[in-house]
Amino acid sequence: MKFKSFTSFIFLVVLLWLNPNFSFGQTSREKQLIETIKREKNDTKKFLRMLSLGEYYKTNNIFRADSMTHVLLQKSRVFDDSLRFAALMYSAEVNEILGNQDEYFRDILACQPFLNRIPSDEVTFKIYRHLGYFHSYSLEFETAKFYLNYAQRLAKRKRNNAKIAETNNYLALNFMFQNNKDSALYYTDQAIQYARRTSNKNVLSESFNTQARIYDYFGQVELSVAKNILALEMASETNNIYQLAKYNRELGQSQRIILNLDDAEYYFKQSYDYAKKIVDRRQMGLALSNLGTVYFDRKEYKKAIESTDKAIALLTQLNDLNGLGEAHNNLGIIYREQKKYAQASSNFNQALVLFESVGNKEKIAGVYHNVGTIFQKQKKYANALNYLQRSIEIREQFGSKNQIYNTYRVMSSVYKDVGNTKESLRYLQLYLDYLDSNTTVQAATKIAELSELYRSEQRERLISLQGDSLERQQQERALTSTKLENSQLRNNFQMYIIFAFLIIIVLAGIIGFYRWNQTKIKQQQREAEMSQTLLRTQMNPHFVFNAMSVIQSYIYENDTVNSSKFLVNFSRLMRLILENSPKEFIPIQTEVEILQKYLETQKLRFEDRFEFTIDISSEIIIEHAMIPPMITQPFIENAIEHGQLHTIEGGFITVSFKKVNDLLQILIEDNGIGRKGAEVNKKSKAHKSMAMKITKERIDNLNKKYRTEGFLIVEDYNKKLQTGTKVLISLPYKEDNPKSLDT
Numbered sequence: 227m228k229f230k231s232f233t234s235f236i237f238l239v240v241l242l243w244l245n246p247n248f249s250f251g252q253t254s255r256e257k258q259l260i261e262t263i264k265r266e267k268n269d270t271k272k273f274l275r276m277l278s279l280g281e282y283y284k285t286n287n288i289f290r291a292d293s294m295t296h297v298l299l300q301k302s303r304v305f306d307d308s309l310r311f312a313a314l315m316y317s318a319e320v321n322e323i324l325g326n327q328d329e330y331f332r333d334i335l336a337c338q339p340f341l342n343r344i345p346s347d348e349v350t351f352k353i354y355r356h357l358g359y360f361h362s363y364s365l366e367f368e369t370a371k372f373y374l375n376y377a378q379r380l381a382k383r384k385r386n387n388a389k390i391a392e393t394n395n396y397l398a399l400n401f402m403f404q405n406n407k408d409s410a411l412y413y414t415d416q417a418i419q420y421a422r423r424t425s426n427k428n429v430l431s432e433s434f435n436t437q438a439r440i441y442d443y444f445g446q447v448e449l450s451v452a453k454n455i456l457a458l459e460m461a462s463e464t465n466n467i468y469q470l471a472k473y474n475r476e477l478g479q480s481q482r483i484i485l486n487l488d489d490a491e492y493y494f495k496q497s498y499d500y501a502k503k504i505v506d507r508r509q510m511g512l513a514l515s516n517l518g519t520v521y522f523d524r525k526e527y528k529k530a531i532e533s534t535d536k537a538i539a540l541l542t543q544l545n546d547l548n549g550l551g552e553a554h555n556n557l558g559i560i561y562r563e564q565k566k567y568a569q570a571s572s573n574f575n576q577a578l579v580l581f582e583s584v585g586n587k588e589k590i591a592g593v594y595h596n597v598g599t600i601f602q603k604q605k606k607y608a609n610a611l612n613y614l615q616r617s618i619e620i621r622e623q624f625g626s627k628n629q630i631y632n633t634y635r636v637m638s639s640v641y642k643d644v645g646n647t648k649e650s651l652r653y654l655q656l657y658l659d660y661l662d663s664n665t666t667v668q669a670a671t672k673i674a675e676l677s678e679l680y681r682s683e684q685r686e687r688l689i690s691l692q693g694d695s696l697e698r699q700q701q702e703r704a705l706t707s708t709k710l711e712n713s714q715l716r717n718n719f720q721m722y723i724i725f726a727f728l729i730i731i732v733l734a735g736i737i738g739f740y741r742w743n744q745t746k747i748k749q750q751q752r753e754a755e756m757s758q759t760l761l762r763t764q765m766n767p768h769f770v771f772n773a774m775s776v777i778q779s780y781i782y783e784n785d786t787v788n789s790s791k792f793l794v795n796f797s798r799l800m801r802l803i804l805e806n807s808p809k810e811f812i813p814i815q816t817e818v819e820i821l822q823k824y825l826e827t828q829k830l831r832f833e834d835r836f837e838f839t840i841d842i843s844s845e846i847i848i849e850h851a852m853i854p855p856m857i858t859q860p861f862i863e864n865a866i867e868h869g870q871l872h873t874i875e876g877g878f879i880t881v882s883f884k885k886v887n888d889l890l891q892i893l894i895e896d897n898g899i900g901r902k903g904a905e906v907n908k909k910s911k912a913h914k915s916m917a918m919k920i921t922k923e924r925i926d927n928l929n930k931k932y933r934t935e936g937f938l939i940v941e942d943y944n945k946k947l948q949t950g951t952k953v954l955i956s957l958p959y960k961e962d963n964p965k966s967l968d969t
Contacts, residue, residue: 255282260848272844273301273309279848280316284323285468289505290850291320293815296822297847300840311340315352323468325508325546327584331360351380355393362400364585365624370400388429391421395436402440403624410440431460431469435476442480451480471500471509478516482523491520508549511540515553522560530560543805548589551580555593567600574600587624591617595633602636607644614640631657792830799823803856811852811960814883814890818842821858821881828866836866836877843884851890852960853883854924861894861921861953869898869951885959889936892955900942900949925957932958 259279266272280298283291295317302313318333334356341353358374361367374397381389394417401409414437421430438453454477461469478493494517501509515537521530534557541549558573574597581589598613614637621630634657641650777796781789802820806812818840825838858881871877879896898904918940925936936956943950 253286256286263844263848270305270309273298273305276301276844276848277312277316280320284320285466285504287505288320288323288468289507292324293813293850294847295320296815296819297842300818300842301844307340307343308346311337311344311349314340318356323506323508324544325541325549326544327363327547328545331363334360347380347384351377351389354380355389355396358393358396358400362396362403365403365587367400367404371397374400387420387423388426391417391424391429391433394420395433398436398440402443407440407444411437414440427460427464428466428469431457431464431466431473434460435469435473438476442476447480447483451477454480467500467504468506468509471497471504471506471513474500475509475513475516478513478520482516482519485523487520487523491517494520507540508544508546511537511544511546511553512549514540515549515556518553518556518560522556522563527560527564531557534560547580547584548586551577551584551586551589551593554580555589555596558593558596562596562600562603565603567604570600571597587620588629591620591624592629594620595629595636598633598640599636602640602643605643607640610640611637788830792827795823795827795830799827806855809855811962812855813962814842814846814851814853817853817855817858818883820856821862824859824862825879832866832872836871836874836879838879839881841880841882843882846883846885846890849885850962851883851885852962853890854928854957857921857924857955857957858892858894860918861951864904865894865896865898865951868904869896869900870903871896871898874898886956888959889934890957890959892953892957894953894955895943895950897943897950900944900947900951901940902942902948921955925955928958932960934958 256279259275259282263272263275263279266275276294276298280291280294283294298313299317302310314333314337318330318337321327321330321333334353337353337356340349354373354377358370358377360370361373362370374393378390378393378397381393394413398410398413398417401407401413414433417433417436418430421433424430434453434457438450438457441447441453442450454473458470458473458477461473474493475497478490478497481487481490481493494513498510498513498517501507501513514533518530518534518537521527521533534553537553538550538557541553554573554577558570558577561567561570561573574593577593578590581593594613594617598610598617601607601610601613614633617633618630618637621633634653638650638653638657641647641653777789777792799820802816802823806816806820821840825840829836829838862879862881865871865879871879874897877897879894882893884891918938922938925938928934929936934957936958937954938956939954941952942948943952
């Protein structure tokens with residue numbers, strides 16, 4: 227364990243000594259779930275308990291919920307269709323929370339075959355509800371309506387008011403995307419009515435929030451704020467942290483529209499704090515991006531850029547393309563106002579690429595508008611009119627039409643600059659007509675009053691709670707005053723013992739610290755050297771070259787499916803390697819994902835001429851085990867490249883991870899030509915020696931640092947025939963227990 231300072235070390239020692247039950251961020255519910263998983267012997271029941279732990283993390287720790295996704299999918303393969311579907315639906319719902327639309331939609335489409343294999347209304351409802359949203363987002367409104375209506379009929383048949391409310395909310399959003407305001411509001415009214423018939427306030431909160439989104443979409447900011455405050459009150463009563471983070475952020479956006487910047491900043495910071503509690507990095511990133519817009523409005527450009535850059539760093543890790551597009555668009559606006567047009571254009575272009583990759587037409591129109599304003603400022607009026615016109619054309623078909631009027635205003639200004647008075651007046655009139663009918667500015671005072679009322683009610687509730695607490699404290703003080711007097715002498719004696727103990731710890735710690743510091747400096751030097759060596763060796767130029775050749779061959783053959791599949795795997799693999807190689811330890815799920823992508827890429831390269839399996843024990847999943855990055859990859863590369871697996875009939879490679887005697891044990895087996903067969907290739911022999919030397923040095927360093935007895939053993943898989951290879955790696959067992967995530 228690493229400590230930031232010697233002081234924090236002493237503090238932690240005293241805290242543990244005074245309170246043996248102190249735990250690192252684990253709740254009692256989490257501990258209970260983990261213990262039941264450890265005790266369970268039946269594989270099916272153990273898997274179901276792991277799913278329950280994942281469901282708990284979905285509302286309490288999004289980071290850990292995500293880390294369980296890959297493992298649950300992997301484990302579910304040996305079970306029946308119902309458990310495989312449950313794991314896939316869990317993955318879809320986590321990806322939806324994370325804003326990873328591509329992965330979310332891919333999971334939902336992968337669920338479709340289960341409709342015929344599992345005759346269950348519950349399964350059908352879930353798939354149809356999600357398919358409805360998928361087609362609605364893809365602007366296939368009639369198909370979306372078909373799926374959502376079918377899901378609603380199933381819910382009504384079961385008289386499940388919560389599910390009826392849920393489908394009404396998504397039907398409302400489907401009509402909202404079509405700019406059909408009346409139908410959208412009708413279905414949200416229906417959703418609220420059915421939600422009121424349930425005892426589930428989270429469902430009612432979601433229904434109010436959906437209505438708030440629709441009012442906001444159609445420019446009725448006052449009504450949007452009123453509904454979102456109701457949603458926020460419901461979420462507060464149930465302490466739904468995810469909803470509190472989401473609704474606070476949306477309220478902040480409404481406040482910014484009417485330039486109530488102090489209130490906007492308050493709500494965005496509230497959103498960030500709530501998201502941080504459940505390690506929801508997506509909402510943390512979105513809140514930071516929104517905070518950047520507030521700083522921009524105040525002309526605090528440095529703070530705006532810093533906040534937006536932090537948002538981009540978080541959202542990049544999650545592959546949230548919509549969130550990243552919004553952040554780059556905001557960054558472009560900041561640079562545009564600073565007259566840094568090259569940087570602004572670069573960010574707008576990145577935003578366009580991101581929004582186009584997810585087909586977000588409304589946001590694309592917004593970026594075109596912003597690009598047009600850059601050309602206007604550069605006096606490139608033809609280009610400006612071109613982009614502004616494209617923005618208008620898209621908005622006339624997709625998204626909220628209220629935003630068109632801002633483009634009309636800019637068009638009027640551009641036509642004025644080029645001397646076309648007729649067109650300038652025409653667009654100015656269109657803009658003024660909108661201002662006359664728009665009540666946003668007039669609603670600003672009412673919105674401020676609503677916000678102040680809500681916060682006043684919060685303060686009154688807090689004062690009431692504090693009053694009750696104060697009264698209880700006075701009663702407790704009266705009851706315990708006698709006990710305190712009697713125990714004063716005993717406490718003084720205990721304090722002397724504690725101070726003496728602390729002095730001994732401090733003196734021993736100071737001596738140990740200086741010795742440890744000298745050893746640490748030498749250790750860091752060796753680790754830095756090894757890290758550089760490792761980075762150079764992992765990015766095998768031959769593998770990259772061969773991968774590019776494979777992609778080239780697919781392109782020549784016009785095989786778009788395989789080329790796309792290969793390129794997605796390869797790009798994700800490269801990013802994982804570059805992000806994780808410099809770290810000392812990474813979550814074991816990340817290491818498994820790297821191996822999965824690497825082996826899938828190699829399989830595609832060699833046309834599926836070998837098979838692979840990766841097995842990870844349940845124990846190390848639920849204990850959030852950590853592993854040095856890329857520790858296994860050199861041996862897997864040797865098995866494929868030098869063991870010539872693709873030339874062996876029935877070639878296979880297996881990798882397993884498990885906990886043995888408080889050590890992490892990794893077993894890699896393949897049935898290739900073996901070490902003896904590979905020795906004829908001198909280059910192969912030199913490469914394997916280098917990989918083994920580096921890995922042994924890494925294990926030796928870890929043994930010294932963590933005082934363990936890890937080892938590396940390499941032997942033949944088939945000792946009689948001297949074919950295949952078996953590699954056994956034993957490492958220090960390290961658990962990850964993050965309480966929260968700081969940016």
